[in-house]
Amino acid sequence: MAEIIVAPHAGFCFGVRRAIALAEKVSAEKGGKRIWSMGPLIHNPQEVQRLRGLGIEVMASEEDAKEGDTVIIRSHGIPPQKERELLQKGLRLVDATCPYVKAVHQAVEKLVQEGYFVVLVGERDHPEVIGTLGYLQEAGGTGVVVEKKEDLEKLKNLERVGVVAQTTQSEQFFKEVVGELALWVKELKVINTICNATSERQEDVYELAGKVDVMIIVGGKNSGNTRRLYQISSSLNPRSYHVETAEELKPEWFVGVQRVGITAGASTPDWIIEQVKSKIQELLS
Amino acid sequence: MAEIIVAPHAGFCFGVRRAIALAEKVSAEKGGKRIWSMGPLIHNPQEVQRLRGLGIEVMASEEDAKEGDTVIIRSHGIPPQKERELLQKGLRLVDATCPYVKAVHQAVEKLVQEGYFVVLVGERDHPEVIGTLGYLQEAGGTGVVVEKKEDLEKLKNLERVGVVAQTTQSEQFFKEVVGELALWVKELKVINTICNATSERQEDVYELAGKVDVMIIVGGKNSGNTRRLYQISSSLNPRSYHVETAEELKPEWFVGVQRVGITAGASTPDWIIEQVKSKIQELLS
Numbered sequence: 229m230a231e232i233i234v235a236p237h238a239g240f241c242f243g244v245r246r247a248i249a250l251a252e253k254v255s256a257e258k259g260g261k262r263i264w265s266m267g268p269l270i271h272n273p274q275e276v277q278r279l280r281g282l283g284i285e286v287m288a289s290e291e292d293a294k295e296g297d298t299v300i301i302r303s304h305g306i307p308p309q310k311e312r313e314l315l316q317k318g319l320r321l322v323d324a325t326c327p328y329v330k331a332v333h334q335a336v337e338k339l340v341q342e343g344y345f346v347v348l349v350g351e352r353d354h355p356e357v358i359g360t361l362g363y364l365q366e367a368g369g370t371g372v373v374v375e376k377k378e379d380l381e382k383l384k385n386l387e388r389v390g391v392v393a394q395t396t397q398s399e400q401f402f403k404e405v406v407g408e409l410a411l412w413v414k415e416l417k418v419i420n421t422i423c424n425a426t427s428e429r430q431e432d433v434y435e436l437a438g439k440v441d442v443m444i445i446v447g448g449k450n451s452g453n454t455r456r457l458y459q460i461s462s463s464l465n466p467r468s469y470h471v472e473t474a475e476e477l478k479p480e481w482f483v484g485v486q487r488v489g490i491t492a493g494a495s496t497p498d499w500i501i502e503q504v505k506s507k508i509q510e511l512l513s
Numbered sequence: 514m515a516e517i518i519v520a521p522h523a524g525f526c527f528g529v530r531r532a533i534a535l536a537e538k539v540s541a542e543k544g545g546k547r548i549w550s551m552g553p554l555i556h557n558p559q560e561v562q563r564l565r566g567l568g569i570e571v572m573a574s575e576e577d578a579k580e581g582d583t584v585i586i587r588s589h590g591i592p593p594q595k596e597r598e599l600l601q602k603g604l605r606l607v608d609a610t611c612p613y614v615k616a617v618h619q620a621v622e623k624l625v626q627e628g629y630f631v632v633l634v635g636e637r638d639h640p641e642v643i644g645t646l647g648y649l650q651e652a653g654g655t656g657v658v659v660e661k662k663e664d665l666e667k668l669k670n671l672e673r674v675g676v677v678a679q680t681t682q683s684e685q686f687f688k689e690v691v692g693e694l695a696l697w698v699k700e701l702k703v704i705n706t707i708c709n710a711t712s713e714r715q716e717d718v719y720e721l722a723g724k725v726d727v728m729i730i731v732g733g734k735n736s737g738n739t740r741r742l743y744q745i746s747s748s749l750n751p752r753s754y755h756v757e758t759a760e761e762l763k764p765e766w767f768v769g770v771q772r773v774g775i776t777a778g779a780s781t782p783d784w785i786i787e788q789v790k791s792k793i794q795e796l797l798s
Contacts (some may be wrong), residue, residue: 391695399696406695407688410676416703418695 230512232505233440235432235491239501241425243303243326243395244270244494248279250324251300255282260374264293265300267355269324272448272495293319299403305329307362328395328423329356333363335419336371339390343394344417346371347383349405350394357394380408389413395423425494426453433457433491437464440489445470446504447493454493461491473500474507482511514796517790518725520717520776524786526710528611528680529555529779533564535609536585540567549578550585552640554609555731560782578604586795590614592647612640613680613708614640618648620704621656624675625649629702631656632668635679636688642679665693674698680708710779711738718742718776725774727766728775730755731789732778739778747778756783759792767796 240248247269254263264287269274276286283302285292293299295318301311305325314321339346346364350357352373364371374380383389389409393402399422410416437443443461447454449472461468471477482488488508492501515625525533532554539548549572561571569585570577578584580603586596590610591778599606624631631649635657649656659665668674674694678687684707695701722728728746732739734757746753756762767773773793777786 403692403696406701407692409701410691410705411684411688411707412705413703414705416691416701416705418691418698418701418703420695420697420699420701422696 230404230486230488232488232490232508232512233436234501234505235429235436235489237425237428237432237495238446238490239494239498240270241326241423241494243328245498246326247300247303247324248275248497249281250322251284252282253455254298254300254491255284256357258283258298261298263298263300263322265302267304267308269300269302270495270497272497274500275497278497282314290314293317293360296320298322300324302355303329305333305359306355307359308366309362325359326395326423327358328421332356332360332392332395332421335370335392335421336360336364336390337367339392339417340367340369342388342390342417344388345369345386347391347405347409348373348387348394349391349397349402351375354394356396360392360394374405376406377404380405382443383409384412387414388417389415390417392419392420392421395421396426397422399427404473429457429491429494430460433465434490436489437461437468440465440487441467441485442487443468443489443491444477444504444508445491446472446501447496448472451495452494454496457491457493471504474489474503476493477504477511479506479511482508486511488512515771515773515791517773517775517797518721519786519790520714520721520774522548522710522713522717523731523775524777524779524781524783525555526611526691526708526779527689528613528708530783531611532585532588532609533782535558535607536564537567539583539585539607540564540569543568543583546583548583548585548607550587551591552589554585554587555782556674557780557782559785563782563784576597578602581605583607585609587640588612588614590618590644591640592644593651594647610644611680611708613635613706614644617641617645617677617680617706620677620706621645621649622652622702624677625652625654627675627702628783629675630654630671631672632674632676632690632694633658633679634676634682634687639679641681645677645679659690662693664690665690669693669697672699673702674700674701677704677705677706681711684712692720714738714776714779715742715745718745719749721774721776722746722753725750725772726752726770727764727772728753728774728776729785729789729793730776731757732781733757736778736780739781742776742778749781756789759788762789762796762797764793767793770797773797 303326445458458470588611743755
């Protein structure tokens with residue numbers, strides 16, 4: 229009897245999955261009435277298209293939404309000042325901010341209360357970082373974004389520094405920043421707010437690829453994180469294949485095969501993973 | 514007019530210098546009566562010999578000291594439990610614990626009060642570390658000494674960790690430990706207790722060696738930190754010389770010389786530096 233094993237962290241991270249579930253719930257409640265999302269809920273055109281079918285439109289400008297409209301705040305979150313502004317316009321907000329991102333906001337508030345100057349390790353122009361900086365300002369704190377090592381040079385004369393990270397920061401860079409700061413700051417407090425979805429997804433492949441006959445990686449051919457999963461898998465199992473959709477699966481890959489592993493990049497929706505899984509089931513039987 | 518520049522951080526660090534000054538003061542007050550030091554006040558035989566001349570003997574065993582005797586606690590410090598024990602024996606204590614070491618004790622107490630598990634980056638068998646662990650125990654806290662990277666493996670399931678360092682720790686290792694911990698601990702607080710005497714002494718050489726005609730480094734030929742100063746100096750100025758005492762200075766080194774720089778390793782007493790300086794003055798005139 230052949231077996232198909234889907235990696236536990238395949239596809240969407242928790243926050244994106246939750247945001248889409250919330251959007252679907254709101255769509256059902258509104259009976260298909262138009263709902264806005266502030267920016268695309270996910271970077272996958274097929275999925276955005278599917279959501280549009282449910283009445284969820286991507287807001288091009290804030291002028292788009294009229295009083296009484298429903299607006300979904302996506303997983304990245306927004307600054308609290310912006311949130312108030314939208315509420316004052318009479319919009320109804322559905323907050324799909326990822327709980328891990330909310331944890332960064334709370335960590336920043338805590339550090340400000342305890343009197344720390346805040347260092348946010350992340351990308352200055354990323355919507356998540358812009359949202360978090362809003363919470364820093366709201367709490368009455370001061371701080372900076374550290375995007376590259378050189379940004380640290382300005383911080384040499386600080387006494388008490390609190391550090392948090394954008395949830396998708398590289399662990400390696402975070403480690404380097406914290407290490408450097410620890411040497412020249414009198415008191416350093418670090419709250420590690422990196423979400424480990426990316427590393428978990430990779431660890432799944434390390435765990436799974438060697439134990440199956442064939443390994444299928446599902447995701448955009450232009451998706452960096454999917455390609456990385458494919459590279460790891462290939463290094464452990466030469467019978468690794470990268471596909472975007474079920475149509476690309478070839479029957480000859482599964483001849484005489486007992487165990488198939490499946491994983492998927494962070495922007496691959498469940499329904500595409502499900503289609504791949506069903507097709508493999510067919511090919512195996 | 515020739516000029517001699519002594520590097521600002523040449524020789525003893527602040528704590529050792531202070532301990533010896535305290536010992537001399539006690540010796541003067543006691544009028545040459547026997548005084549014990551718990552361990553040699555400095556790792557320099559000539560200096561220990563000089564102190565013996567002032568009545569300061571190195572204690573071989575605690576049985577040596579009798580009620581009413583004076584005991585000098587050297588710059589490394591001792592556990593508070595040991596301090597009480599000595600006081601109960603009726604000994605008079607002179608505390609020459611380095612203020613930077615006292616700062617480690619206080620940092621540990623603070624971290625324990627705030628509920629952190631304490632990581633002390635240092636050498637398990639070093640007297641300073643043994644002293645600090647005494648303060649950790651006294652404060653009712655728990656913690657471990659991290660001496661090498663592998664020691665970190667046991668710490669993977671901790672939530673709140675506070676980090677301090679032995680005052681003479683390598684900055685590089687401290688940086689690595691803090692970086693690693695930042696990734697797997699929920700909340701990390703770091704109080705950098707490394708004393709920068711070693712790096713300051715090296716920075717002096719970087720600053721000075723290129724600006725003088727001849728650079729003299731004073732210290733034991735077997736002293737690691739002195740040899741490192743000589744290496745740095747040689748890389749910047751080929752006319753760098755390493756001597757243990759004034760007798761080793763050669764007149765030909767100073768022919769036609771206008772500016773001479775002097776620095777010294779951490780275990781070189783001032784009086785040896787002074788003798789070297791005087792001899793150079795003679796050779797230059």
